[in-house]
Amino acid sequence: MYAQSLNxxxxxxxxxxxxxxxxxxxxxxxxxxxxxxxDWMPAAYRRTLVRQISQHxxxxxxxxxxxxxxxxxxxxxxxxAALIAKVQDECGHGMYLxxxxxxxxxxxxxxxxxxxxxxxxxxxxxxxxTLTWADIGAIGWLVDGAAIMNQIPLCRCSYGPYSRAMxxxxxxxxxxxxxxxxxxxxxxxxxxxxxxxxxxxxxRWWWPCLxxxxxxxxxxxxxxxSTRWKIKxxxxxxxxxxxxxxxxxxxxxxxxxLPDPALxxxxxxxxxxxxxxxxxxxxxVLAGNGPCNRDRMAARxxxxxxxxxxxxxALAYAAKERARAAAAAGAA
Amino acid sequence: MYTGSITVADTPLLRYVLGxxxxxxxxxxxxxxxxxxxxLLEEDMALSNMALDLxxxxxxxxxxxGEVEAAGRDEDAYAYLRDVTSYANLLLVExxxxxxxxxxxxxxxxxxFIDPYWRALMASTDPTLAAIAAKAEKESAYHLRHASEWTVxxxxxTAESHARAQRALDELWPFTGELxxxxxxxxxxxxxxxxxxxxxxxxxxxxxxTRVVERATLxxxxxxxxxxxxxxxxxxxxxxxxxxxLQYLQRAFPGATW
Ligand SMILES: [Fe+2]
Ligand SMILES: [Fe+2]
Ligand SMILES: [Fe+2]
Numbered sequence: 001m002y003a004q005s006l007n008x009x010x011x012x013x014x015x016x017x018x019x020x021x022x023x024x025x026x027x028x029x030x031x032x033x034x035x036x037x038x039d040w041m042p043a044a045y046r047r048t049l050v051r052q053i054s055q056h057x058x059x060x061x062x063x064x065x066x067x068x069x070x071x072x073x074x075x076x077x078x079x080x081a082a083l084i085a086k087v088q089d090e091c092g093h094g095m096y097l098x099x100x101x102x103x104x105x106x107x108x109x110x111x112x113x114x115x116x117x118x119x120x121x122x123x124x125x126x127x128x129x130t131l132t133w134a135d136i137g138a139i140g141w142l143v144d145g146a147a148i149m150n151q152i153p154l155c156r157c158s159y160g161p162y163s164r165a166m167x168x169x170x171x172x173x174x175x176x177x178x179x180x181x182x183x184x185x186x187x188x189x190x191x192x193x194x195x196x197x198x199x200x201x202x203x204r205w206w207w208p209c210l211x212x213x214x215x216x217x218x219x220x221x222x223x224x225x226s227t228r229w230k231i232k233x234x235x236x237x238x239x240x241x242x243x244x245x246x247x248x249x250x251x252x253x254x255x256x257x258l259p260d261p262a263l264x265x266x267x268x269x270x271x272x273x274x275x276x277x278x279x280x281x282x283x284x285v286l287a288g289n290g291p292c293n294r295d296r297m298a299a300r301x302x303x304x305x306x307x308x309x310x311x312x313x314a315l316a317y318a319a320k321e322r323a324r325a326a327a328a329a330g331a332a
Numbered sequence: 333m334y335t336g337s338i339t340v341a342d343t344p345l346l347r348y349v350l351g352x353x354x355x356x357x358x359x360x361x362x363x364x365x366x367x368x369x370x371x372l373l374e375e376d377m378a379l380s381n382m383a384l385d386l387x388x389x390x391x392x393x394x395x396x397x398g399e400v401e402a403a404g405r406d407e408d409a410y411a412y413l414r415d416v417t418s419y420a421n422l423l424l425v426e427x428x429x430x431x432x433x434x435x436x437x438x439x440x441x442x443x444x445f446i447d448p449y450w451r452a453l454m455a456s457t458d459p460t461l462a463a464i465a466a467k468a469e470k471e472s473a474y475h476l477r478h479a480s481e482w483t484v485x486x487x488x489x490t491a492e493s494h495a496r497a498q499r500a501l502d503e504l505w506p507f508t509g510e511l512x513x514x515x516x517x518x519x520x521x522x523x524x525x526x527x528x529x530x531x532x533x534x535x536x537x538x539x540x541x542t543r544v545v546e547r548a549t550l551x552x553x554x555x556x557x558x559x560x561x562x563x564x565x566x567x568x569x570x571x572x573x574x575x576x577x578l579q580y581l582q583r584a585f586p587g588a589t590w
Binding site: 061064065068071072073074075076077078079080081084085087088091092094095133183186187190191193194299302303306307308309310311312313314316317320 | 357361364365367368369370371372373374375376377380381383384387388390391394407408411412431432484485486488489490492493496574577578580581582585588589590
């Protein structure tokens with residue numbers, strides 16, 4: 001619906017981009033101006049944003065599943081209500097992000113179809129299972145925590161609709177993180193069994209969370225142009241280090257041990273140094289071989305397929321209502 | 333330390349408050365099962381919203397039950413440590429979600445009753461119940477509107493949605509008689525102006541449901557045999573499974589704080 005008003009550049013149908021327009025565009029970016037939907041933008045900028053925003057939207061929606069897994073088993077009514085509200089927030093994030101992507105001339109339906117066809121990615125962290133209640137704490141603390149590290153810089157992203165969506169999303173993510181940490185704290189100060197549950201969750205989630213920042217800078221594909229366009233402001237490794245530095249003291253405060261024997265504080269750099277990340281695991285999960293990839297996609301496909309008759313009914317009813325209104329107007 | 337199921341005092345007011353709380357919790361729990369699996373994202377949000385409202389109502393009522401019983405029990409003791417035969421919710425609300433039509437029609441049949449119920453209860457001589465009712469009424473009015481709109485869309489949508497909505501209505505109808513039953517002991521509460529006589533809501537309930545069903549081009553089922561027993565703890569097999577999920581952690585780790 002937005003497509004007509006945009007300077008769509010369908011590949012193969014237009015020649016090389018106007019060099020002058022490209023220079024003006026880059027000058028606006030360099031001046032920290034926000035690019036808005038109707039502004040001229042390079043086709044590759046648009047493509048990069050559609051890919052990044054839609055992946056982010058898909059991650060929010062698929063991310064509802066691992067936590068949703070504990071809604072019916074939450075251990076108190078207060079926790080149950082908080083968890084429903086949190087998972088509902090993630091759904092809301094997905095919706096704002098799809099709406100932000102739509103300003104670039106794609107539709108939510110198209111993007112969802114790509115996800116369900118297995119052509120679009122989502123954050124691989126959601127391909128790990130939630131086995132115990134402590135996983136709900138660990139996800140809030142670590143996964144939402146890592147998401148915040150990635151997303152705070154996106155609040156200043158050059159594309160206006162994305163940066164505004166991120167400002168709203170980040171507020172809620174930091175609330176999720178505090179809530180997750182508070183679950184961990186309650187477990188860590190609880191019975192021996194609860195503390196063991198918290199430690200086990202940390203053991204399982206720590207390394208996958210470090211992988212959330214993406215491959216090491218030396219191997220990253222998209223960073224250069226994304227940095228020039230101010231879509232990305234910090235490198236993967238820089239954000240990962242920031243996360244580790246923030247999180248290690250939090251784990252110590254909980255009285256839990258990080259599952260990394262190489263972890264040590266470097267007095268000279270004031271950073272926590274950590275061990276080698278198993279990138280072969282990351283690649284396997286990305287390739288579809290994580291513990292839950294198939295289950296997550298099956299759940300999203302089932303929701304979509306089971307909802308089809310409902311969406312059709314809503315459309316059919318709306319069409320009938322329009323026809324009835326038109327008939328009434330004609331009769332009057 | 334071992335903490336098994338609790339046995340609560342059997343007084344009319346406590347029984348009454350717990351019954352209303354159980355209705356809200358069990359239906360809220362059912363709606364929360366949709367979270368992440370809704371037919372469209374907007375509806376995922378709406379079902380979760382209704383679940384949150386209902387769980388909020390349950391919490392307020394269980395907390396009040398704790399005051400009434402004065403045995404030092406909090407909201408979670410009632411929700412997590414009572415067995416299936418102690419739960420006093422209506423059979424209607426424990427029925428499985430089924431397809432979206434069944435969830436919506438279940439919501440319509442319940443909300444069309446509970447919304448005027450809360451409205452009447454706002455005049456209760458019990459100030460706590462009156463306050464809980466005032467908040468719950470606003471929420472249930474929205475639930476009724478939402479369920480009505482969807483019932484109409486499904487009934488007057490496609491041939492498939494019409495058939496699914498009609499089947500849901502037919503299958504859930506035998507659970508509507510129980511809305512108007514009055515458990516032993518409730519008469520005294522009604523006479524004292526604390527509770528509402530559900531029989532007074534039968535005509536308005538029927539009028540609301542009939543209006544929606546007609547707009548939806550559906551057919552109101554005939555009043556045949558009506559199932560009952562939920563208020564007395566005689567439930568369908570479904571409730572035990574629901575409670576197995578709901579109560580799992582509290583039962584597996586007795587006495588722990590979460
Ligand atoms: Fe989110
Ligand atoms: Fe996020
Ligand atoms: Fe979050």
